[in-house]
Amino acid sequence: MTTYPIGRFAIDVPAEMKLVHQWQRLRYAEIEEFAWSGSVPRERARDEAWKKRLTEIGKLTPPKGKERVIIETRDFPGVGAWARGILFYGNRMSPKDGNWLILMDVGQTAAWLELKGLVQYEQDMLHDLTEIAKSYQARRFGDLKLPPGNWFYTEHGVINLPYLEQETAAARFEGHPLEVKLAIKTVETHKIEPEGHGLLGRLGALLATRFAGNVEIKKIRTGKRMVAAMPGEETILRADEEGRKELSFMWRYAGEKDSGEHPKILIEMESADGRIEEKLQIWDAVLNSLKPMYGTGR
Known part of the structure; x- marks a missing residue:
């Protein structure tokens, strides 16, 4: 098993499996990371990445009454090894909507940080994004030994900030x-879930109303299950649709x-039928491997 930290938690995955995609949002900001190719000097690579995104943004249609979609560009001394940002109109239908986008060089990897909001609050947006x-x-793969902190893990890095609002990792x-x-x-989550509206309640309603249509569903294992001291619900089902069986x-x-x-957590696994015990x-x-990564470094 290989350990992957995702947001404020970590999970072990069979070593044969590969991470296809990891996505995260922190305090409304979208975080997109990538590794430098290494085939060209890093300074040139980041310059090319910046110019490419700048060109893409420049082709957007500005909102009515505005001549250009780009409002401002600026450098950010002291942020990473190098950082540059752009403020632009993010909605061609409204001159009130703006996006701050920062490209940050952090060594072997880079990150795009984007925050959407109202142009009138662009300084507040910039403060939050900065x-x-x-x-x-930046973080090396497998490096999970960090000092105490409020750690939020991305694919290539880690952010030391406590939870505030609008936080997602997948x-x-x-x-x-x-x-x-x-x-x-x-x-x-911003509300307490009513009793009976969870995974098991929805499954029961599905089977009771035959909403599955022509799909025959067989329960393999269902019930409440405690994982990492969190009381969740588990369903393991076999679906048969005209002879095509899936787990x-x-x-x-x-x-x-x-x-x-304690955010809302959903873990899913799917496959064709067969070799169920394995x-x-x-x-x-x-x-059983799920564990929190906030607080004390692990």
Whole structure:
């Protein structure tokens, strides 16, 4: 098993599986990372990346009454090894909407940080985005030993900021010899879920109303399941649609209201039918590995 930190949690995944995509949002800011190719000097690579995105933005249609879509560009001394940003109109239908976008060079990798909001609050947006950028540091794969802090893990880095609002992390894994696919998502929740509206309640309603149509669903294992001290619900089902059988594994925790330590969590695994015992072992190992990464470094 290989450990992957995702947001404020970490999960172990079979070593044969590869990370296909990881996505995250912190305090409304979208974070997109990439590694420098190494085939060209880094200064040239970041210049080319910046110019390419600048060209793409320049082709956007400005809102009515505005001649240009680009409002401002500027450098950010002291942020990473190098950082440059742009403020532009993000909605051609409204001159009120603006996007701050920063490209940050942090060594072997780079990150785009984007925050959308109202142009009239662009200084507040810039302050929030700069705070995230200054709190970001690159991380080698497998490096999970950090000092105490409020760590939020991205694919190539880590951000030392406590939960505030609008925080999401998601990842998808594929490539296992048994053709299983795995996904995990954590997202903040702003309301307490009513009793019976969880995974098991929805499954019961689905089966009761025959909403599945021509799909025959068989329960393999369902019930409440505690994972990482969080009371969630588990369903493992076999779906048969005209002879095509698939397995579906799900575990869901409803989360606590406005909490970064206890967000809503959904873990899913899917595959074609067959070798169920081996897949159950994989599933159980994945769930049992889930652990928090906030607070004390691990």
